[in-house]
Amino acid sequence: MMANISEEQYPATGALISSVGEQYDPSGLDLLDRWNRHQRWFDERAAASVDPYCKTTLGRIGPAGEMRTRAGKIHSGVNFASQDYLSLSSHPGIVAAANTAIERFGVHSAGSPALMGNTALSAELEGRLAAFLGYRDSTVFATGWAAGYGIIKTLVQPHDYIVIDMLAHASLQEGARNATRNVFSVPHLSNAGVARRLEHIRRDRPEAGILVVTETVFSMDSDVPDLVGLLEVCRRWNATLLVDAAHDLGALGPTGRGVIERQGLVGQIDVLMGSFSKTFASNGGYVASNHPALKLALRSSCGPLTFSNALSPVQCAIVLKALDIVQSEEGCGRRERLHRNALRLRAGLEGAGFKILGEPSPIVPAILGDSAISRLATRYALEGGALVNMAEHPAVPMNACRWRLQVMADHSDVQIGRMIDVAIAARARAGMHLASIAWLRPESGLSTQTAAEEGSLHVAS
Ligand SMILES: Cc1ncc(COP(=O)(O)O)c(C=O)c1O
Known part of the structure; x- marks a missing residue:
């Protein structure tokens, strides 16, 4: 069985469980060489398709779009990863x-x-x-x-x-x-x-x-x-x-x-x-x-x-x-649509068992859990047709990694529905993926539970 498992299916443990703060080596005379471990770690993550950072958009910013990962993969889909709240960037x-x-x-x-x-x-x-x-x-x-x-x-x-x-x-x-x-x-x-x-x-x-x-x-x-x-x-x-x-x-x-x-x-x-x-x-x-x-x-x-x-x-x-x-009537209408979209996305994700933080705003923080489940869920969201950003430790507490979804006035109901469907499927695939590999590396402590299953989360708020 092991022979059939590719690196993508069986990412190196480090790509799933450690955090960026552990990758810098402050010793050594060469100030640039100190970043080598950091480079290797991100490359390992990229090879396992669990590095969702430094994405490049390939067209206009809008409620749907196309982007390229650092590893060169191209993904398209509904876009909840851009901060264009009133959809003005191509107005x-x-x-x-x-x-x-x-x-x-x-x-x-x-x-x-x-x-x-x-x-x-x-x-x-x-x-x-x-x-x-x-x-x-x-x-x-x-x-x-x-x-x-x-x-x-x-x-x-x-x-x-x-x-x-x-x-x-x-x-x-x-x-x-x-x-x-x-x-x-x-x-x-x-x-x-x-x-x-x-x-x-x-x-x-x-x-x-x-x-x-x-x-x-x-x-x-x-x-x-x-x-x-x-x-x-x-x-x-x-x-x-x-x-x-x-x-x-x-x-x-x-x-x-x-x-x-x-x-x-x-x-x-x-x-x-x-x-x-x-x-x-x-x-x-x-x-x-x-x-x-x-x-x-x-x-x-x-x-x-x-x-x-x-x-x-x-x-x-x-x-x-x-x-x-x-300051115009148009702006008022855009704010209303933005607010309605944020409420709709929050309600849909909450209905699917995601813990959503805070108050309605253009930001919808959807808790995923620890780094392993979050990195895999993000990979499957991108592959499944939703462009999302993930925040992990140290930007957020250790087991409260999240998608920081950003809503736009121009998102349609269909696009919001798509985001919710992709989120549900991505989380489920990530859970199955983790369950399938946990036995291979029991020493890593890879969790096979999603945040929703764990029930209690320590979120600093
Ligand atoms: C709360 C807050 N303040 C300041 C900034 C920095 O803004 P800018 O992107 O214009 O540098 C950001 C952006 O990430 C932010 O979220």
């Missing part, structure tokens, strides 16, 4: 706005915003965005990553303190750890945890600057903090609140102002930031506030802005047009 009005901007301004901003990289379009965008968000002004960045990392580094000095939600995005975590050693991670969504930490810091350091950092919709869990309560806590202890609204601005809320609008806080969070890359069909990020000194502070003292080329005129034109759509 005719946006494409026309991009073309007009190219004709008028060329394609390049050719400088840092601190020098002459600002364009008529970036100036217009900063004004329009500030008005939309209810702030005095805003500053646009080349990426959301740069905005999050950069604002933290600009505001916080080594003697200051940061209190950050333990699941906040990597850009915020890295910004925090590079700004000061005084970083306190608090339990996810816990305002009580923030209050306790602020009380301790204030007791020891009455004069310290403190930045509290969280998000509106968390990107791996689709859950939302109580920002009204958090703002009160920050006011009580004289801390500054920074909120990242990457995943909901434009996509949620009656007028597209997201969770901030739903919680009645438009223009009230001390510093709001986010990304254009989810709903606004472009690279780019922003920081907005009412403080009159922040804009120039960022221009002169924020590394990722001061020493980096500005957003191009084409990107600004795209975001401006996307902002028009977000």
